[in-house]
Amino acid sequence: MIIKQKLAGNIDFDYKWYDIYNCDDHDIRLLKDDFDLTSEIISYITDLHERPHFDHDYITNSDLLVYDVPVWPTADADHFTTLPIKFLMVGHTLFTVHSPDTTYMIEEFRQKPDEHIHSEKELIFAILFAVTKYFQRALSQLNSQRLVLDNHLSERIHNKDLQELSQVEKSLVYLSSSIRTNLMMLESLKNKKSGLHMNASEEEMCDDIIIEVQQSLQMIKIYSEVTEEISKTSNNILNNNLNNTMQFLTVWSLLLTIPTIVTGFFGMNVDLPIFHNPFDWVIITVGSVIVMAILLWYLRRHNML
Template sequence: MKLKRGENMIRRQEINGKSPLNYSWYDIKNIDEKDILQLKRRFHFTPTIISYVADKNERPHYDHDSLTNTELIVYDIPVWPEANTEHFTTRPLIFLLQGTTVYTFHTDKTEYIFKEFKEEKAQDAKDATEFIMLFLLHATKYFQRALNQINNRVNRLDARLNSKIKNKDLLDLAQMERSLVFVSSSARTNLMMLENLKNTPFSWHITKNAQEKLDDVLIEAEQAARTVEISNEVTEKISRTSNNILNNNLNDTMKFLTVWSLILTIPTILTGFFGMNVKLPILNNDFDWIIIIGANVVLMGALYIYLRHNDFL
């Protein structure tokens, strides 16, 4: 079955050209109001379920609807930077299990993970629960890919920052920090959801193979959360060090400008005083300007020596 309207669709998935034997898989991409009506009428989705699957910002969690015997699993995956977004973000994958039927919900931004899973992993699933666990295991590995890319970029920025700090490099580093905030938050909430999954009604009918896959997912998710935390700490330290160096350079510049402003104040005072159009005592000959210049040089030199001696320079 395939109900299609432009980029929005409800599609019954086939694997290697055939429908799965022990379960059914429906994929819903870019859910809209017409999709929601179809889901209500044809599949009897309740308003509560609809509110979950239609939320594009739903946080990772598990939910069980005893009325319809429906189980919901929301799991975040990383989304790579695009033209209008210079940092990594995360978006939810939503799995809905009704008996032996699995519904998946995603958007264009998470389409990449579906294509690779369908081509490489989906055929290994023998039942609905194993299908979900295989999908989660496949999705979790993308965190490590995202982290590798973030760490490589941070290392390149660190090398540039060691030579000369530029605002552009600091802005790039800030984007990587934002990336790690998104990835770190999602990795932790994914792990919390998975750890609690064994204590939910989902565990009542999970098969042995699916249980083994769940253990693998937990290992991958825990490793991802730990690695993200380490990367976040390293990036924060690099950022703090770079900001400290930049602030120190700025302080040195301001100190230099302040000192020379003080030194150059002396000629301004003397020339302003002796430049008044009134008769002044002491200096009354044609070489007065030489004396004034000499006084400027002596006073400026004395101030320079004083400031240098007192570590202002």
């Protein structure tokens, strides 16, 4: 679907802005026939696995910028993921290409008027600044979820809590990878050899985005370290509980072996050296208990219990 966009507030554009998502064969034909885009460029902007980067094509005089954006958990993926949003500048025409999962970001941005946007590059940086805020929102949500899990795990560890902690770790991995590559791409834009010529206002906007991304990167480092420590602590607690359980079972299996051996002897159908009176079972039971007590004392003395 190709939609001609306009910011709220009746701002007059000196350029055209087209938003594209759910690109089908009909849209591809329109991009070729009406906008004279090459098949190579179309393949780039429709690739869902394109990593963040900037590319200037001197032949077509076009600029392609790819930036990762966060995607909230869904029924298909119960953790945060990321998807690319592409910005294609051809002359004074800007194309934004993304998946339906990230359409809400463009719609929310479009409803916020900004009279300081006067060029397609300023529009790109304004969208990037707004999108970067979603990373911080996602990290704040993950941190709140982590705090809840931390409280649950400190009381008693359940499989459900461990699964949710695993989802938090997966989300942090996805977001961390995207934030790092986004930062590398933004820093490459400042290079004069990149081919993207920016004025003072556009450079200032780019610097603001880099600061926001760096803050997000610091946040995710802290959250990742804390989450890793929680995971290690949970594993240590589980291992310690398992050791205690195995120690308990081992000690009782040793103690219960004694009456089993004793009763095994006296259960044989042969004569045994005993008093042959009605109180034999009392003597056997007391003797077994005494031997068990001695074994228990020995295990405790040698720190085996």
